[in-house]
Amino acid sequence: MGMMRGTWLALALALVGLQSACTNDGGARGGDSDGDGTPDVEDCAPFSAQRWHNLDGYRDDDGDGLGTGPRTALCSGEALPTGWVQSAGDCDDADSTRWRRVEGLYPDLDGDGATAAGPVTACVGRTLVGYLEAPGAPDCDDSDARLRQSTLGWLDADGDGVGSGQSVSYCLGALPPPGYAAVDGDCAPDDATRSRMLTYLYRDADQDGHTVPAQGSLCAAYLPAGYTDLESGLDCDDTDRTRWSIRGAYVDVDGDGFGVGPRAERCMGATTDPGYAERGEDCAPEDRTRWQWRSYSHRDKDGDGATVPESGVLCTDETLPEGYRDLPSGNDCDDANRDVLVSWTLYPDTDEDGVGAGTQETLCAGSQRPQGYAFLGTDCEATDATVWQTLAYTYRDGDGDGYTVPESGTRCSGASLPPGYLTTANGNDCDDSDRTAYTQVQAYADVDADGVGAGDATLLCTNGTVPSPWSSTGTDCAAEDGARWQVRSYFYVDRDGDGHTMPERGQQCVGASLPAPYFTKATGNDCDDTEPSRFRWAVIYPDEDGDGVGAGPRDTPCLGEEVPTGYSSRGYDVDDKDASVQEDENEDLLVELILSP
Helix, strand or coil: CHHHHHHHHHHHHHHHHHHHHHCCHHHHHCCCCCCCCCCCCCCCCCCCCCCCEEEEEEECCCCCCCEEEEEEEEEECCCCCCCEECCECCCCCCCCCCCEEEEEEEECCCCCCCECCCCEEEEECCCCCCEECCCCCECCCCCCCCCCCEEEEEECCCCCCEECCCEEEEEECECCCCCEECEECCCCCCCCCCCEEEEEEEECCCCCCCCEEEEEEEEECCCCCCEECCCCCCCCCCCCCCCCEEEEEEECCCCCCECEEEEEEEEECCCCCCCEECECCCCCCCCCCCCEEEEEEEECCCCCCCCEEEEEEEEECCCCCCCEECCCCCCCCCCCCCCCCEEEEEEECCCCCCCCCCCCEEEEECCCCCCCEECCCCCCCCCCCCCCEEEEEEEECCCCCCCCEEEEEEEEECCCCCCCEECCCCCCCCCCCCCCCCEEEEEEECCCCCCCCEEEEEEEEECCCCCCCEECCCCCCCCCCCCCCEEEEEEEECCCCCCCCEEEEEEEEECCCCCCCEECCCCCCCCCCCCCCCCEECCEEECCCCCCCCCCCCECCEECCCCCCCEECCCCCCCCCCCCCCCCHHHHHHHHHHHCC
């Protein structure tokens, strides 16, 4: 029952709404179901608020604003639906870049400036892409910008790339049509091995590489062997490949390569014909071991390798025979004796030390200097082989200690000056008669033999060391006391010997080190250096009750290790009359409070 009431209530509300709708401005015209302001009876789409009236349009598939096809009424809103336009006339509704027709154009589809046949009427857009308003050069292929000019090809039956006879037109730059060639003039249309007429200017019939002039032409792909347009020599016999050059020759009876008689011109090849030679003037026509005249300017009759001047001419082979030369080799002093060949100018060398003396002599001998003779004649001692030259010296070392003194002179010597004679100085020997003494040293008398001398300096001639009883230093502060020799400073003293020093400055003449009581470093600070039992300052307090803690007044006496009886180093006893009381409890409490955190 409740469900029924609800249903009726809903229906009632719906009826109220309908009544309300019927009371608006369109109520009198029959209602407006979609609320678009057009009564349903006039609305072409009463249940769609986006469409309410019919508009005429044309189909526009490419979206360029112009349509095509029949005019069609379409239920629309403010404008025609997408794909429809109000204007017609599109000449190509599948291409949005073309929509208008233009007459009198010339096709240029590949854009190369050359045009195909025209004029034509074309469908174009804002520009004339693919067309020109005026004709260009004829285009043989308007689909390829690389091809525009026409040319001819010729039938090539043998496929050798050269045609003849029938021609066909095709685009220049493209391949000729199959079976055609771009080149005309095949002299053998049915033979692929020959295609053109080739001219030649020379022949080489025997193919020896040498030509003769001969002009003509051949139908061939290439000139065959034996035909050429380049000259290569001038063949004197083009029927014999072993002969090609005309050269002069002489009769050569003995076959040595040199002939005699008049020169005759002969056609020959790489070698001269047998019995002939290209060189004449054979000085021995019937002897093959000799053929030319050769001059000589020196002789070596004894065969020792040394020559003498002598000129002449011999008929020989490529070289002069032994004993004849065209260049000198030495100057033989006796060309009849092979054991001697050199003229020597020498000095007698009696002692054979390599330096001679006396009168110069000239000898004819072998290639080695004769024994007993020398090149030089300056031997200062002709009978002593150990000396031969005079050498100057400027220094002497008479005692042989290696140290010199100035002295000049000359000595007859060997390779060098003898020992003790020199040209360079080494030191200045103070006594050249004693090899143990050669240099001066400064020394001081060392009476007490402590190694340090005193007094005035004295120069001694020695081997570089200072001998005893002398010293190289002269600063001995106690010349007659061997235990003391140097002055040393001190800064502290310990006169009472208690091990504690006090400041005091001064100097002492001492040995290796400062003796007691003198020191360079402090040990403590002695308050009384006259009493060994006292050496330190100490603060002490009277301790009347003897509990180890004293009280004021304090005193600062000079003490030793121990504090005197009746005194203490501590001075905080609050009651020095009572040995049981040392500290104040109230003070301890106050300190504790102060130190408490």
